[in-house]
């Protein structure tokens with residue numbers, strides 16, 4: 001049983017990785033993507049995306065964190081991977097799935113899925129740029145507009161030396177529209193000889209069971225499901241409280257929100273801590289993260305949904321803490 005926390009740009013950052021891995025159930029985290037375009041980044045950029053580099057490239061709960069790179073220039077990607085490794089990254093992941101228009105316009109992320117050869121070249125260049133005992137992994141969608149190259153792309157990535165391939169079972173044009181096509185993950189797994197991590201639409205322990213049954217994968221990655229239910233990974237593993245009551249769930253969720261607000265309030269008073277947790281603009285940062293997170297939690301938790309309505313009127317972490325005390 002191996003559960004990875006999905007990289008999620010704008011949502012799963014240092015703080016969220018800390019909080020979710022403290023709750024437990026996760027075996028691996030991946031940073032938000034670092035977009036490589038025309039330079040080898042200074043150390044500070046890697047520390048910003050992955051403050052865990054300062055403590056062994058692991059969250060405080062001891063879960064390894066890999067750095068994800070996105071870009072289309074093999075040599076530059078390789079040089080940045082080397083730099084990340086030199087700073088202590090436990091592994092390098094390559095993004096072949098991002099659907100964002102700006103990223104795709106610059107031929108990055110999912111846009112590369114029409115060019116099997118470039119996928120191979122990028123993976124190979126990165127594989128050669130870091131020592132063999134540092135895992136180089138990739139994460140792909142099934143294609144850009146259709147799935148015709150899904151198998152070729154997966155094979156190219158595996159043959160170039162990737163150690164693991166995570167497959168988000170949708171094309172770019174399918175966006176996040178359900179269902180995820182898990183049966184394609186099965187086909188990919190059967191055609192390559194590296195482990196495949198199944199990704200897409202695991203919201204409950206039952207989804208987890210079904211996904212594993214369909215795909216035959218030992219490893220899964222969960223993203224939105226883990227934010228909607230911060231106990232998902234732990235419950236998948238422990239099966240102790242598959243359906244915690246709404247009250248219990250909300251109590252725990254409230255604790256997490258309070259903790260996040262507290263940490264940011266504290267961080268704002270301490271420059272060193274601020275740098276460490278990557279908060280350039282504490283209040284705006286907290287509020288935008290909270291908004292995304294509460295929006296996801298509200299899907300499955302009516303108490304979170306009620307709180308989300310109040311949240312819209314809240315202006316700063318202090319007010320957030322006060323409001324939390326009154327609900």
Ligand SMILES: Cc1cc2nc3c(=O)[nH]c(=O)nc-3n(C[C@H](O)[C@H](O)[C@H](O)COP(=O)(O)O)c2cc1C
Pocket residue numbers: 006007008009010011031032033068095097098139168199200201202221222223224225
């Ligand atoms: C807001 C958001 C940000 C994301 N950012 C990234 C990213 O930085 N890198 C990446 O490989 N995938 C990214 N993804 C895709 C997720 O990692 C994952 O593949 C997708 O959400 C499907 O998994 P899920 O159904 O468990 O959420 C992002 C998804 C969302 C919703």
